[in-house]
Amino acid sequence: MELQFFNTMDRRVEPFRSIHPGEVRMYTCGPTVYNYAHIGNFRAYMFEDLLRRTLEFFGYRVRQVMNLTDVDDKTIRDSRAAGIPLREFTQKYKQAFFEDLKTLNIEPAEVYPAATDHIPQMIRLISILMEKGFGYRAEDGSVYFSIDKFPNYGKLAKIDRENQRSGVRIKNDEYAKDSVADFALWKAWDELDGDVVWDSPWGKGRPGWHIECSAMSSEYLGDSFDIHTGGIDNMFPHHEDEIAQSEAASGKKWVNYWLHCAHLMVNGEKMSKSLGNFYTLRDLEAKGWSGREIRWVLLGAHYRKKLNFTFEALSQARETLGRFDEFFDRLRSISAPGDGSEAEAPVAAAVEAFSAAMADDLNVSEAFAAMFELLRAGNKLADAGTLSAAGAAKILDAFRKFDRIAGCLEPDRVRTVEIPAEVMAMAEARAAARKAKNFAESDRLRAEIAGLGYVVEDAPGGAFRVKKA
Known part of the structure; x- marks a missing residue:
């Protein structure tokens, strides 16, 4: 039976063909560990688990990489507000995330790379982009990716780049969905970063959010792999930026299939703390x-x-x-x-x-x-x-x-419920009344059993089963 998926890149359902027969290499956008993951996040992680399990169901070996974003604008902001070193601050939420995965019976990925453990890989990737002319250093010491140097920029989100302003730079990790601009690969240190800083050929600073996924995916999956997943809200700019920097560096097609899941709503509304419908x-x-x-x-x-x-x-x-x-x-x-x-x-x-x-x-x-x-x-x-x-x-x-x-039917889990001797005695008396065609007594005993919180189920041949209501 042939698998087929809706490929966001082409906006159509396509037959699935893996690069390596019998094996699927898949990258999934993981959590930014600055707080507990909420159910909107888990809608995406559940979809990715469903995809992984389906691939395995059809006989594929899956190598899944899910990143942990433990350095970005939000993790730095909140760790400083809490007065806790970044690594210690994010460790709490990493641990909570893994506990939540177990609670939901989500199969573990093969690799969970943390961004802070892969700074050398990011610096190496940025260096390649600089050498090839896709990256440039700005006045403040930060390094940006020039989208004008990558003609296919916007191919995932289907952005019409005509009449778009060029040369505009955005340093923030997350920015407006309608902003088409050069994005930060390496951010020069400023006072808001505190002690979160690494040395690089371009001076002290830290990586931009988008470069993290490109560097870690190539480290564990190679320059080209089968599937990249995530929420639809990450398609632009995050996934678009990932494609640009990855393909500019390697000169190869980065991902063959893009699968995106839609938003989770709560009671028909977008989840929001102000609406009181925000749940972890x-x-x-x-x-x-x-x-x-x-x-x-x-x-x-x-x-x-x-x-x-x-x-x-x-x-x-x-x-x-x-x-x-x-x-x-x-x-x-x-x-x-x-x-x-x-x-x-x-x-x-x-x-x-x-x-x-x-x-x-x-x-x-x-x-x-x-x-x-x-x-x-x-x-x-x-x-x-x-x-x-x-x-x-x-x-x-x-x-x-x-x-x-x-992943939640549990057909082999035996559920033992002890039926009180008093209830079993009434059930047996009811069975005897039914055999004697004393249906009034049978109905009376059934009602009495129900009043105690139990139900009698009849089977052919006079057999019965008692269970909790």
Whole structure:
């Protein structure tokens, strides 16, 4: 089955072909570690995890590099405000980020390079750009990239450069989305940097934000690699600047496929502290929501569509995952004989539909619909008393495959709930009443059991199962 993705560079869905057969080299924009990552950040990291897991599902070995931006305008500003050395300040948020990845069951990248550990690589890359005439030194000692020297500047964001001003320089790491200007490769030291400073051929200073990703990607993935991902808000200027400096230095095409995810909204509005709808993962955990439930919500929309995050969606996630839990428990409890042939057709149909959907630009809606269809088919077979233990095992195995991508179904996690002896005695009395066709007594006992917070589920042949409501 052929994978295809929407390539932002060409604005169309394209068949995926990796540079090295069977291997994918991928760069993902990681966090700027000046605070705890918020759920908007994790929408992007979840999309990248979905992409990674899908590539692995289809047999690729993935080498993923995710950078940690631990020196830029924001990290310096906030570490100085806190009166804490930069490395000590950012270490706290690096650790928190890795803890959050575990909470959301996001697969780890192969390499997490920190910018401050790769200053020599950045200086080397800037030196190449200077030698080739793409970089120049300004009056203040900073080094800038001349976009006029790179004719293809703007090809990712589709910027029409005609009538744009040339020679304008921007030193800030982040700048207005409509500013087409020379950007800083190396920033000369000033008093706002404090003790954050390195020596370079151009004097004391520090790297610009954009050069960090170019230097670290080439260090671990080479001059050309398969996929670069990130949020749509980073397409310009950050990704555009990365392309310019990387391709100017190497003379090669830098990235073959660009995949960008859309924004996360909260209750239909842009997330903002002033609106009171700004949440970190830790905020949601403090409100009683699990990483598993949050992960399900963050997977709930196609990556190129805006995702609306609500607490109602979290409640629905809890209910949905509970349905899966009950279904897996039910499958494990089935002991009827048989060769499992009754489950072969629904399993094959679900696996085929799931795989086809994920191969089609990560179509999670269609893929998850296939999972629900198999859940319904499995319950239907079990209700009819025609599902064997072998058939139940085939269905469970299909959900193990699905969870290689979903990462939150947990079909093998056994959930033990102790049923009080009093409740079990009432359930057995109810079963005896049903057998004797004393339906009034049966209904009375069912209601009494429900009042204690439990539910009785009947099965063919007089069997039953008791579970917590």
